[in-house]
Amino acid sequence: MAIQILLNFLIACIWMFLQSDTSTAAFLTGYFLGLLIIFAMRRAFSRRYYVYNIFAAFSLLAIFIKELLLANLSVLKVVLAPKIKASPGIFAYETNLEKPWEITVLSNLITLTPGTLVVEVSDDNKILYIHAMDMDDADKAREDIRNSFEKAIMEVSR
Amino acid sequence: MRRTNRKTNDVILQTTVQTVFFIIVIYSVHLFFSGHYTPGGGFIGGLMTSSAIVLLLLAFDVKTAASILPVNYLYVTAFGLLAAIGTGIGSLLYGMPFLKHWHGPVHIPFLGEIELATATLFDFGVYLVVVGVTMTIIQTIGETE
Numbered sequence: 001m002a003i004q005i006l007l008n009f010l011i012a013c014i015w016m017f018l019q020s021d022t023s024t025a026a027f028l029t030g031y032f033l034g035l036l037i038i039f040a041m042r043r044a045f046s047r048r049y050y051v052y053n054i055f056a057a058f059s060l061l062a063i064f065i066k067e068l069l070l071a072n073l074s075v076l077k078v079v080l081a082p083k084i085k086a087s088p089g090i091f092a093y094e095t096n097l098e099k100p101w102e103i104t105v106l107s108n109l110i111t112l113t114p115g116t117l118v119v120e121v122s123d124d125n126k127i128l129y130i131h132a133m134d135m136d137d138a139d140k141a142r143e144d145i146r147n148s149f150e151k152a153i154m155e156v157s158r
Numbered sequence: 159m160r161r162t163n164r165k166t167n168d169v170i171l172q173t174t175v176q177t178v179f180f181i182i183v184i185y186s187v188h189l190f191f192s193g194h195y196t197p198g199g200g201f202i203g204g205l206m207t208s209s210a211i212v213l214l215l216l217a218f219d220v221k222t223a224a225s226i227l228p229v230n231y232l233y234v235t236a237f238g239l240l241a242a243i244g245t246g247i248g249s250l251l252y253g254m255p256f257l258k259h260w261h262g263p264v265h266i267p268f269l270g271e272i273e274l275a276t277a278t279l280f281d282f283g284v285y286l287v288v289v290g291v292t293m294t295i296i297q298t299i300g301e302t303e
Contacts, residue, residue: 100169100172103170104169104173108170120166120167121167121169122167
């Protein structure tokens, strides 16, 4: 993915020099042409066309903002409830992600979402220990994490 | 409670530091260069740079941080002092009093006319001394068992 972005920058720069025009407009024109050229040559790269990854990153950002709002609303509900009914606890979550940055992003997302908090990562980076505000929802939380965050992060790094 | 030396998995801290480090360093350089017209300068810039290195020390251990940045901070301090004294002695060469500073437009290729001041070199000396002294203090304390 990084190779494709660099190549696109290089194409844009070559375009600027060919035009003898170093303005932003010339750069953007060259960048757009580079996008088309790389799209045409996309089978020559080992990774997929990088614009998909950029869209995936934006959708991850959208998921993050949505979950952040929901998280704070649900905490508001717990705080304002007359009786504390929640039963806190810690559960393990096995992740399929491997790279350190993926695990970091996943645990930061888990921490910022409703009722869950990453306490510890196991030494082999396979299991996240998550503190849940309400243990009754642990299975549901596990499913949510697997279906929304982990999927979205995998989509970005694919 | 007995103190255990069990090492926990710091993957989250280490990955975060790997990205945050560069943001702090570029911010400290910005602070250093903004010192002339806006708040900032060599002192706060140097402190910010050394705080970035301290963050490295916190996330990794002393040995790893030393292998990432193989710098003897005593030399950094000495070089900073040399830079500060050098700007003072430079003015003597032009028949000016000690530490008389000069500023004026300089033509640099690609960048055009830029107003440069020798006070920046003095500030750079301050920057290096602050980085050197802070890191020497922290490393010395950190290495003693």
